[in-house]
Amino acid sequence: MKKLLAGIFLLSAVITNAQTKVSGIVVDEAGAPVPFANVLFKDSSEGTITNDDGRFYLESGNNFPTLVISFVGYATREIDLEKKVTYDMRVVLQEGEQLKEVVVYTGKQSKKNNPAIDLLRKVLERKRKNGVHGFDQYRYDKYEKVEFDLNTIDSSLIGSRLFKGMEFIFDQMDTSRITGKTYLPIFINEAFYKVYGDNKLNKEKQKLTGNKNSGFDTNQNLISFVQDLYSDYDIYKSYIKFFDKSFVSPISRVGIDTYNYVLTDSAYVDSKWCYNIIYYPRRKNELTFKGDFWVSDTTYAVKKINLQLTKSANINWVKEIYMEQEFDVLNDSVFLLTRDYMMSDFSLRKKEESRGIYGKRTTIYDNYVFDEEKPRSFYNEEVDRFNEQIFKRDDVFWEENRLEALNKDEAGIYKMLDTLKTVPKFKRLYSLGEILASGYVEIDKWDMDYGPIFSTFGYNDAEGVRIRGGGRTYFGPNDMWRIEGFGAYGFRDKKFKYGISAKWLLNRQNRLIISAGNRRDIEQIGVSLTPNNDVLGRSYASSSVFTVGSNDKLTDINLTTADVEMEPLKNLKFKVGGSFRTLSSALPEAFSLDYVDPDSPTGISSQVKQLELTTSIEFTPGRKTVGYGVERRDVNDEYARLYLNYAKGVTGFLESDFDYEKIQFYFRKPWSVGGFGRLYTTIEAGRTFGAVPLGLLSVVPGNQTYFSIFNTFPNLDFYEFVTDTYVSMHLEHNFNGRLFSRLPLIRNLNLREIVGIRGVWGELSDENKALNQPTNIMLRAPSEKVYWEYSFGVGNIFKVLRIDFNFRGNYLGLPDARRFSVTGTFGFHF
Missing domain, CATH: 2.40.160.50 (membrane protein fhac: a member of the omp85/tpsb transporter family)
Known part of the structure; x- marks a missing residue:
């Protein structure tokens, strides 16, 4: 009965939250995993790459009948998707003709005569001309959503004594589009900012106008942890810092000595002709990523990038880190950051089956305005940090300023946590956590x-x-x-x-x-x-x-x-x-x-x-x-x-x-x-x-x-x-x-x-x-x-x-x- 109940919950999550979901492994004819293979829904830019073990997970809110899998040196496979949800696929790639428009590289890449690195150097030359740095002044709206989820939910966990009397929380289960694991949302925090900047004065000011979270607004330990954990980062800087560590950015001059780069594809992305570059680390056990990015052929601006933590990276208690950034075209020469997504999988062990907690942050940028000069005093003026109304905004405020709508499960966290706080057992568990933390x-x-x-x-x-x-x-x-x-x-x-x-x-x-x-x-x-x-x-x-x-x-x-x-x-x-x-x-x-x-x-x-x-x-x-x-x-x-x-x-x-x-x-x-x-x-x-x-x-x-x-x-x-x-x-x-x-x-x-x-x-x-x-x-x-x-x-x-x-x-x-x-x-x- 417990397994049946878990199956019902999983089926409900699948039906209501995504139209197409696929997962599996890509191998060669000898059965060896193929890492960094491209996995895309046909006739779309929605895709991912396989990890070190050749595994992948991909989902979309749209219906797609065909999956395309390709890698340099292998024949491209197109697979018909007979069902909306297809898990545990095994895709075998056969050796075939190499792509005509790219040069093929394998293993450790040379930094000489490498078209991918030539493109990267042009990106670095133009990095200060792209984004908000190309204007004297700027302002924009910023919406940030941070969520924590308990992951790897299975029937044994649902039926455990720990959750006895709290089984209703599993109604909110969903499946990660990154890892394919089931998860249960347990916390969400939303914030809305007005951001102002002046590049001539080298000043920036963020004004928090609204903040809302699911029942933990008085928990300063949790809020400070969230703010410190997910600080903003810039892919164009040499190092991306979070978790008190400095990770080498693949879009940097330092990255040229740290990563291998391979030019693999070219295609239109949002009406812009772009080149696709895969990168992966030259050495193990360093603080590095793997992934790919798309570069415009005219502005040499990054259009889209994803970064995934390498398994050998020297970092504790984190099993996965995955980040995405998307940029939009303002005009022929300016690309602006529009969406930033980051997911971390915290776990005591790095084994695939071990349970942990997802920490996810989604940031949306919109309503850019440029060259509106403000006096220096505006930036020196202290933001009112004591306005309690900021933390008591009504639903009308969030409907107007939420730049990305909450999905069904995210919206349900608020109601679920309100109910959960009335359960005596949860109160005891929460109190125990408070004691250990404070x-x-x-x-x-x-x-x-x-x-x-x-x-x-x-x-x-x-x-x-x-x-x-x-x-x-x-x-x-x-x-x-x-x-x-x-x-x-x-x-x-x-x-x-x-x-x-x-x-x-x-x-x-x-x-x-x-x-x-x-x-x-x-x-x-x-x-x-x-x-x-x-x-x-x-x-x-x-x-x-x-x-x-x-x-x-x-x-x-x-x-x-x-x-x-x-x-x-x-x-x-x-x-x-x-x-x-x-x-x-x-x-x-x-x-x-x-x-x-x-x-x-x-x-x-x-x-x-x-x-x-x-x-x-x-x-x-x-x-x-x-x-x-x-x-x-x-x-x-x-x-x-x-x-x-x-x-x-x-x-x-x-x-x-x-x-x-x-x-x-x-x-x-x-x-x-x-x-x-x-x-x-x-x-x-x-x-x-x-x-x-x-x-x-x-x-x-x-x-x-x-x-x-x-x-x-x-x-x-x-x-x-x-x-x-x-x-x-x-x-x-x-x-x-x-x-x-x-x-x-x-x-x-x-x-x-x-x-x-x-x-x-x-x-x-x-x-x-x-x-x-x-x-x-x-x-x-x-x-x-x-x-x-x-x-x-x-x-x-x-x-x-x-x-x-x-x-x-x-x-x-x-x-x-x-x-x-x-x-x-x-x-x-x-």
């Missing part, structure tokens, strides 16, 4: 969340085993205010710790926020050169159960902060505030914070009380965020961060001990280096004016854990170097498998090579050495020469593990100096 357990009736659950257990030498529980107010993702807190208990020191923080967004336009908090805890200070007064961050002291050597340099800290910040310009933030902290050693016998104090009866003090006033500027150009409440989420991670902080220590007030000034600078930037991966850079510099105790000095961040932590020195112990003046640089480059892909014995493991180098120079004044003379810590700064380390790492081991081999470059003669260490980390990366 780390918080939502408690609706109290408008609060419990968590983060990942900080529940810890261990350190002072507290022993430590447990922690906490929570936050949560009325929605765009709350104007939020209160958070935690409580913790150490079973060795038998002490209770806590933290509480509150923040309030007073003005959304300039993001005026006031915040305050207090924390009483055990902490490992000196793990970062750049200051951090976060009263609720997870204690570094308890974040690792296993450490190298003794982890006893811990501080008992009581920190109170208050701040005011604002963002008058996008991504430019100003902050003023103050903090008062009390510092003392958590393990005085092993780690001393003693300093000379003439006012103390013994001449020595062990506790620091300090009031500090701070002013900071932070600039993050290119940063994209989602949400408009007191807390926002980043959409991207490739932006730069520049941070400048000035601190003034005040003496006397509230028994504050020291008078000093401190200035610190921080710069971080990830750089995409085309096909050679990504380079991460960090530069820090700072100086403290005046004498201060050890607890207020700048400690070079060591790392005694077994985890790879960027911006620390894994071969340094905590407090091995202490400075009042410092300059530090960290460089780490991930080649994303570029080098390993050249090695035959390991290329199929899809490993990724990482290299790093880091160094720091610093000084410690005689005045500070004299003040801190009573401490039992060796006060030493890397002033004679720059301290440096280097590392070699192997990433993507079993797709989740990275191991780094770290080497100490100098200062090898210091007591207990660690010359070598091995660290590692886990993570899910594409």
Whole structure:
């Protein structure tokens, strides 16, 4: 009965959603698959090419009686289609006469005297003259539709316990025109934009006027993931970037050295005579595509292109990527992008039968207008990101602005999700996903969340085993205010710790926020050169159960902060505030914070009380965020961060001990280096004016854990170097498998090579050495020469593990100096 039910659903999807569907495999007379063969409906431009295994799937909303299959060197086959739906065809191509109008190439193609590459070079010469770049100004409408689908639906899944009570959702099943697999739509998001650009000013502005999705409008995690996943791309650029990777574009000069190109056909496409070029990669395991494109014979503009991820590409959790772009003729010399389609098949395994999730994006461009000049102020004016009406548009708005109508299944997602949200079992599954994604357990009736659950257990030498529980107010993702807190208990020191923080967004336009908090805890200070007064961050002291050597340099800290910040310009933030902290050693016998104090009866003090006033500027150009409440989420991670902080220590007030000034600078930037991966850079510099105790000095961040932590020195112990003046640089480059892909014995493991180098120079004044003379810590700064380390790492081991081999470059003669260490980390990366 279950199989019959599945068959009925599949038959219903077939009948209602497409007129002609075909799938199968193309082989030669010996039975070997024929990759990259052309598969088209006769007398149309609707077609595809076979994949590496010779398989294909093709569908159309029109009725076609004949299928045409061809490949250079073989006789063309025309196959009559007796039914609207024909699956699992086996087509045998016989060797025959070669096409007269093209030159035939096989295997690796020469770049000399290749007509396909000659055409490509003409395309590249004209690329800036085609599209919107050929005008001074432009504007157009942009409609974007993003959909997620559960794929590889079969009777066993339909009848599984997971979907018991939710069987009605399978009424929405359909079949992919790319892969031929059944799928179930589970999410859809629609957006409509007005886009303006000025090529003389090099400015572009996108104005979102409408946004709608199927029941997850408050899920900021999902929305930010969607926006980051499907960013716009340009086929004419050397690299197409998505999934945090840079794929070589076949329409680029870099592509000439990366792909084989074959001129295979010529025909009229929408009344324009065009040439068809097939491309495929020269080497395996690189971030490349395969597919074909049509080029106009007069403008040398791309009329149509499809790009499909090669199976050997070094990318995780993605089984398929397929993209299409279509261009329309404005006049004899201008082609404009009209439709962009992208589909990804996410799966834990790359086996054909494994289930996964389709992520699909369709973008339609229309209503182009050119040479309407607008003043520079128009482009500098900030788009109102806080208009809630944008997310509440009615059906009339979407009927007028939806540039491509929803099909039956897409329209049904809205109704299906509304019904599904009333099913208790779905609510439980959705809540579980939310917990794993955010780390918080939502408690609706109290408008609060419990968590983060990942900080529940810890261990350190002072507290022993430590447990922690906490929570936050949560009325929605765009709350104007939020209160958070935690409580913790150490079973060795038998002490209770806590933290509480509150923040309030007073003005959304300039993001005026006031915040305050207090924390009483055990902490490992000196793990970062750049200051951090976060009263609720997870204690570094308890974040690792296993450490190298003794982890006893811990501080008992009581920190109170208050701040005011604002963002008058996008991504430019100003902050003023103050903090008062009390510092003392958590393990005085092993780690001393003693300093000379003439006012103390013994001449020595062990506790620091300090009031500090701070002013900071932070600039993050290119940063994209989602949400408009007191807390926002980043959409991207490739932006730069520049941070400048000035601190003034005040003496006397509230028994504050020291008078000093401190200035610190921080710069971080990830750089995409085309096909050679990504380079991460960090530069820090700072100086403290005046004498201060050890607890207020700048400690070079060591790392005694077994985890790879960027911006620390894994071969340094905590407090091995202490400075009042410092300059530090960290460089780490991930080649994303570029080098390993050249090695035959390991290329199929899809490993990724990482290299790093880091160094720091610093000084410690005689005045500070004299003040801190009573401490039992060796006060030493890397002033004679720059301290440096280097590392070699192997990433993507079993797709989740990275191991780094770290080497100490100098200062090898210091007591207990660690010359070598091995660290590692886990993570899910594409």
